[in-house]
Amino acid sequence: MxxxxxxxxxxxxxxxxxxxxxxxxxxxxxxxxxxxxxxxxxxxxxxxxxxxxxxxxxxxxxxxxxxxxxxxxxxxxxxxxxxxxxxxxxxxxSLDEYLIEKKDKTYLLEVTGDSMIEAGINEGDLVIVEQGRAPKVGDIVIAEVDHEWTMKFLEKENGRMILKPANKNYPIIRPQGEMNIGGVVKGVARKY
Amino acid sequence: MxxxxxxxxxxxxxxxxxxxxxxxxxxxxxxxxxxxxxxxxxxxxxxxxxxxxxxxxxxxxxxxxxxxxxxxxxxxxxxxxxxxxxxxxxxxxSLDEYLIEKKDKTYLLEVTGDSMIEAGINEGDLVIVEQGRAPKVGDIVIAEVDHEWTMKFLEKENGRMILKPANKNYPIIRPQGEMNIGGVVKGVARKY
DNA sequence: TTGACAGGTGAACGAATGTACACTATAATG
DNA sequence: CATTATAGTGTACATTCGTTCACCTGTCAA
CATH class of the missing domain: 1.10.10 (Arc Repressor Mutant, subunit A)
Structure with a gap:
């Protein structure tokens, strides 16, 4: 042939x-x-x-x-x-295989706002979020504070967990009550 | 059941x-x-x-x-x-379907260096590159200058094409001879 | 000129495919 | 209690599956 x-x-x-x-x-x-x-x-x-x-x-x-x-x-x-x-x-x-480890515990979120822009996460990006994983210090997490969900770095300050944006113009969040973690950001996908 | x-x-x-x-x-x-x-x-x-x-x-x-x-x-x-x-x-x-349009003309490159960090492209990211597409001003392109390949913004200055990094610490490249475009960056994938 | 080979046709075949029908046992419902 | 779904078994069947073998034909090298 x-x-x-x-x-x-x-x-x-x-x-x-x-x-x-x-x-x-x-x-x-x-x-x-x-x-x-x-x-x-x-x-x-x-x-x-x-x-x-x-x-x-x-x-x-x-x-x-x-x-x-x-x-x-x-x-x-x-x-x-x-x-x-x-x-x-x-x-x-395969990008699917590369970015997604545990398919059944993973979901996507579209990013609005620029609070993580210094970490290379821009508005409009998709973040790959994995649920049910114990978040570690330094992870980017999806967290609920005061009935509102945000994406921030999880850091430790004086033995307490705080949420730190990657943008100087936004304040550090020091949650009072309990903080709900919706998942850990495992990856980012952006399309131009 | x-x-x-x-x-x-x-x-x-x-x-x-x-x-x-x-x-x-x-x-x-x-x-x-x-x-x-x-x-x-x-x-x-x-x-x-x-x-x-x-x-x-x-x-x-x-x-x-x-x-x-x-x-x-x-x-x-x-x-x-x-x-x-x-x-x-x-x-x-599917992230594959989301990020990749023309499969047979697309390839991946791993990013080294931080010259595009202000555009949200970090070291270690994968960029999705599409070949054979006419690059437009403002696109991020993979270009060959002086036998070396780099990734930069394609801009126009006084009627000439220039390559502009997204990092103040790097210089703008004004190619003398001909510039070879290896592809246009269509997306970014990052894994944490 | 002859032989080898690549690229293709055509027919046959056993195994595996998905579907259908009749039936049974268990669980849920009134 | 009687009834009715629900969840599954067992069997049968036409269709389609991928494989195999014999054969044809043009091309190209020896």
Missing amino acids: SKENYQNYKKHFINFYQRSRRLPSYAEMLSIFNFQSKNAVAKVVAKFVDEGLVGKDETGRLIAGPDMFGVRLLGTVQAGLPTTAEQEVGEAL | SKENYQNYKKHFINFYQRSRRLPSYAEMLSIFNFQSKNAVAKVVAKFVDEGLVGKDETGRLIAGPDMFGVRLLGTVQAGLPTTAEQEVGEAL
């Missing part, structure tokens, strides 16, 4: 996965690759497996490989980029 | 998806749910579909619903959080 054709198969294959979030069956590949014989499909799939695009689990079933759901991590900004030629370096990384 | 059991099925089901990145077959659910009859599985699956946990495509095949691969977006930090009771609000969001 010609190289261009193969890249085309690959493209259609990945497209299918993006749309349907599952791998196509052989019969489905038959039509998206425009083949007449399932055997032709089988040969293409074998190449996919060789290339690592897809894997096989213990039962022989196809599973998506890292390239199907992730993006390649190419290097560091100042260490230099690879050449503009075909980049086969770098491992594929 | 009791409520706790159902939640358990759901948990095992999602677990399977996380591990294998595909939905289990009925036979597989049979063993992970500890059933003897596939029909019992069918009934649980029907509930999954009702709940929207999974969907069915046009061929009747199961596909993962938003909850399977995303995380719930609950609200804004200062607007208040929902009560600690069962949170059925908020749509599920």
